[in-house]
Amino acid sequence: MRFAKGHGTENDFVILPDPDGELDLTEETVRLLCDRRAGIGGDGVLRVVRTRALGEGLAPSARTAERAEWFMDYRNSDGSVAEMCGNGVRVFARYLLHAGYVEGDRFEVGTRDGAKQVTVETDGDITVGMGLVEMQGSSSAELARQVVHGTQISVGNPHLACEVPGPVSEVDLSVPPVLDTEAFPDGANVEIYNEVAPGVLEMRVHERGSGETRSCGTGIVAAAAAATPPGENAVWRVRVPGGECTVTLDADGVRLSGPAVVVAEGETSLV
Numbered sequence: 001m002r003f004a005k006g007h008g009t010e011n012d013f014v015i016l017p018d019p020d021g022e023l024d025l026t027e028e029t030v031r032l033l034c035d036r037r038a039g040i041g042g043d044g045v046l047r048v049v050r051t052r053a054l055g056e057g058l059a060p061s062a063r064t065a066e067r068a069e070w071f072m073d074y075r076n077s078d079g080s081v082a083e084m085c086g087n088g089v090r091v092f093a094r095y096l097l098h099a100g101y102v103e104g105d106r107f108e109v110g111t112r113d114g115a116k117q118v119t120v121e122t123d124g125d126i127t128v129g130m131g132l133v134e135m136q137g138s139s140s141a142e143l144a145r146q147v148v149h150g151t152q153i154s155v156g157n158p159h160l161a162c163e164v165p166g167p168v169s170e171v172d173l174s175v176p177p178v179l180d181t182e183a184f185p186d187g188a189n190v191e192i193y194n195e196v197a198p199g200v201l202e203m204r205v206h207e208r209g210s211g212e213t214r215s216c217g218t219g220i221v222a223a224a225a226a227a228t229p230p231g232e233n234a235v236w237r238v239r240v241p242g243g244e245c246t247v248t249l250d251a252d253g254v255r256l257s258g259p260a261v262v263v264a265e266g267e268t269s270l271v
């Protein structure tokens with residue numbers, strides 16, 4: 001089968017074009033594709049399918065996705081399904097343009113969190129309108145060597161965004177965070193962040209279903225939302241190990257901008 005490989009600030013994905021929904025993508029196949037030694041390697045898989053050929057029902061809250069021609073069927077590297085992936089949408093949009101599946105600099109992408117508006121900026125960066133970001137109170141997580149406290153946030157998928165006092169490079173994210181299972185019955189992505197200059201955050205993330213990654217778009221948005229005083233507008237530059245994205249929070253909603261590239265295409269015998 002044909003595949004492509006792409007990344008957004010080094011959050012990397014195996015892209016599988018399946019316009020007519022003919023592929024039966026199992027958890028095992030996803031794990032193998034994402035395996036960095038036995039497979040192609042990636043933090044997740046983006047199946048590129050026409051929304052009408054998706055082959056699964058959407059939650060009522062996600063039905064806006066039906067107006068988008070193309071649907072991002074996102075899977076984590078452990079094979080699990082997630083509702084939303086911010087960098088994934090940006091890379092997915094880049095692939096749609098690259099493959100000639102869409103034209104123009106504004107279009108929508110369907111996700112399990114509804115339709116997301118994509119804009120291709122004049123400098124080539126890709127911006128995605130993230131929709132509703134819901135602040136859900138406080139919680140904490142046990143990391144390898146410390147307990148961190150933060151804000152529970154839904155960006156379509158679950159997050160715990162925790163401000164830490166020192167450099168984020170000093171935090172041990174080597175083991176999966178232990179979460180309050182009542183607050184997070186489906187697990188969560190855990191971000192640690194620190195404001196290093198006015199308007200600039202440094203962040204690292206341990207992603208549900210993928211482990212520590214070099215960037216996470218929804219996590220970047222969660223950290224920026226947690227760092228913004230309630231009711232205020234803000235623009236944050238968020239530095240992650242794989243690069244930098246910008247988050248804008250204003251009356252038009254929450255937008256995530258940054259680079260997204262397709263770096264390879266080929267044929268795989270793993271699917």
Ligand SMILES: N[C@@H](CCC[C@H](N)C(=O)O)C(=O)O
Binds near residue numbers: 189218
């Ligand atoms: N890397 C993504 C988030 C992918 C999904 C996440 N691991 C989850 O399970 O919720 C992003 O860029 O947002």
